[in-house]
Structures are given as C-alpha cells and as structure tokens.
C-alpha cells in the first residue's frame with residue numbers, strides 16, 4: 001500500500017513539474033527586448049520551390065507527386081547566390097534581422113543536415129551549405145539570424161497527414177509514425193541550434209495543418225520549446241499558429257495583418273503582452289512567383305513599417321529570391337529606399353514603443369521616453385486634433401526642428417501644422433510631461 005501511495009505521489013509531483021509555467025531566463029528576456037527594439041526584419045523564402053516559380057505551396061497547390069517534385073533538387077544550381085550580397089541588401093534596408101526558411105512544408109532542408117539526404121548539400125549539384133554562409137555573413141554584418149522551421153511536412157512518410165496537401169501523391173501512408181517524425185524534427189532543431197552560431201529565434205509554422213482534427217493533435221510543443229531554450233536560452237520561440245501565444249513562446253506573430261486587424265482572416269486573435277511581429281509579403285507571395293510582379297510601393301511599405309511600430313510590433317517583410325540565387329531587383333530597390341528613409345527617420349521607429357493614440361487611417365504615433373512622434377500619412381486642412389491625455393511642452397517637426405504651433409483643449413491637443421510637405425510620413429515630435 002505504501003508503495004502505491006509513494007508512486008502515486010511521484011506521478012503527481014512529476015505531472016505538476018511538467019505542467020509548471022514557463023519562466024523565461026534573463027538571457028531570453030534580454031533577447032526579447034532587443035528584438036522589440038529592432039522593429040524591422042527581412043523574411044527570406046527560398047527553397048527548391050523557387051525553381052518552379054509558383055510560390056512555396058506549389059507541391060500541394062498543384063497536387064504533385066512527391067518524387068517528381070523532388071527531381072527539381074537535382075537541377076538546383078543557384079550560381080548567383082552570394083550571402084554577402086543578400087546580407088548587405090538587408091543591412092541597407094535598415095532591417096536588423098533576417099529570418100531564413102531552413103525547411104518549408106515541402107520538406108527540403110536548406111542546410112547540411114544529417115537527418116535527411118533531401119537537402120541542399122546532398123541532393124543538389126550546388127552542394128553548398130547556404131545556411132552556413134548566411135550565418136557567417138549575418139555575424140560579420142551584425143544582422144541577427146532567425147530560422148523558419150516547418151512543423152507541417154508534405155513529403156515525409158512518417159508525418160501524420162493534416163488538412164493540407166491531401167492531393168500530394170507518392171507518400172506511403174502505412175509508414176505514418178508521429179514519434180519518429182517528432183524525433184526527426186528535434187534532431188534537426190538540435191543541429192540548427194548547435195552548428196550555426198547564435199540563433200535569435202526559431203519561427204515555427206504549420207501547426208494549423210492539424211487544427212481541424214477530430215481529436216486535438218498533440219504536437220508536444222512543451223518539450224520541443226524546452227529543447228530550444230536548453231540549447232540556446234536566448235533563442236526566442238515563435239509559432240505562426242494564428243492563435244494567442246502558447247506556453248513557452250517568447251513572441252507573438254501575426255500573418256499579413258497588423259495586430260488587432262484581420263483583413264486576411266488569419267489574425268483575429270487577441271494581442272498578448274509578448275513582443276509582437278507581423279509578417280507581410282512585398283508582392284503577394286512568399287516564395288518566388290514569376291507571375292507576381294505586383295510589388296507594393298515604397299510609400300506603402302514605409303507606412304506599413306511605421307504603422308507596425310505604432311502598434312508596438314515589428315515588421316518582418318518578405319523577399320522571395322529567384323532560382324538563380326539573386327534577390328529580385330524590384331525587392332532590392334524597395335529595400336534600399338526603405339533604408340534611406342530609415343537612415344533619416346529611424347529614431348522615430350527603432351527602440352520605440354506603441355504610441356499614446358491608437359492608429360487611425362491617416363497615421364499613427366510612436367513613443368520613446370518623453371518624446372511622442374506623430375506620424376501623419378494623410379491630412380487635409382490645417383488643424384490636427386489628437387485626443388492626447390498628457391501635457392505637451394514642445395512641438396516641432398522631426399525633419400528640421402521647426403516649431404509647430406499647438407493649443408491644448410479638453411479634447412486633447414490641436415496641432416496647427418499647415419501644409420504637409422512629406423507625402424510618405426510627415427512627423428511631428430511632441431515633448432510630453
């Protein structure tokens with residue numbers, strides 16, 4: 001009897017231990033703070049899908065045979081790939097970090113993994129570990145490295161089938177084996193966090209593949225997140241599940257919408273107190289899509305970045321490199337222009353927090369200490385009324401420090417701004433008490 005009681009007690013202790021709330025380490029908290037200060041990152045979607053030039057979902061969208069699709073690897077020779085150029089373009093954009101797709105839903109690994117031959121070193125004539133080169137350049141050029149890693153897998157036999165890729169053929173369903181797939185992922189994650197230097201974030205994606213299962217699917221995330229934190233305590237765990245953050249996550253992600261908005265149907269979830277990030281495409285696709293030349297204008301992109309900052313969020317802006325390894329010229333041009341804008345106005349973006357006044361169609365606000373930056377995108381008339389609760393002791397244009405007349409009323413502050421000269425973002429700086 002004693003024995004039974006004892007083992008029961010042990011079971012209770014063990015379960016309560018594993019159910020313990022996640023407490024981020026000091027390194028992790030510091031990393032979160034640095035992440036939030038950065039405000040701008042570049043997302044890179046690149047893989048053998050780039051060769052089909054139809055976006056990264058081509059395998060599933062076209063319902064291809066897995067093995068036929070995989071033949072593309074044998075022709076992947078991105079002779080214009082130059083990690084130095086990529087990272088220099090990212091640096092020039094004013095972005096402070098890069099998130100690279102190490103393994104997307106198609107299952108192809110973009111590094112020299114020992115866990116599968118279906119990778120850029122073993123399966124392509126190119127044979128180079130591009131991740132090694134990228135990691136090295138990031139370090140050199142002081143750009144933080146984040147790694148995208150797909151939970152969902154459309155090629156491996158062991159992966160339990162989810163709601164996507166039902167039309168993909170060639171997979172052997174008799175070999176479905178979750179424990180095997182889970183171990184495979186954890187071994188790959190271990191490689192990524194052991195062999196490539198400091199990784200500031202692991203960006204998971206694909207949880208949603210099982211969000212319609214009759215019995216809730218257990219991804220065993222707790223254990224996986226703990227592994228990430230054990231290998232690199234400062235590494236931030238992110239998961240693009242479109243839900244409020246789960247235990248063990250360090251940042252909250254929004255896809256294609258700013259926090260609190262939901263024009264794409266993926267982002268209605270509540271906003272947590274974790275650092276926030278919105279990922280967005282520069283055209284309409286993540287992976288290279290030859291038909292999609294519908295790039296957003298520099299004005300739209302700058303305003304999106306500013307609006308993200310106004311909501312206290314980072315912008316992770318995507319670029320889909322070409323099959324030859326080059327970043328599309330249209331993307332590089334826009335990145336350069338964003339960098340030029342940030343070189344002048346970055347002080348109102350980097351290291352700021354959400355402003356006092358909620359975003360409106362015509363602009364938003366960001367704050368740094370006692371400085372409140374009013375970003376004006378659209379404005380007609382000569383008086384701008386802002387429902388500000390604090391007292392203002394000074395108002396000037398950010399561009400040249402020219403005094404801006406204002407009056408305080410019960411409803412807030414009235415700025416007499418006259419003609420708005422900068423059509424992208426006219427910034428008024430207020431000093432508040």
Ligand code: GLC
Nearest residue numbers: 056057205206240255279286
């Ligand atoms: C979605 C897509 C995926 C893309 C990701 C980026 O989850 O499935 O292809 O990589 O969004 O945010």
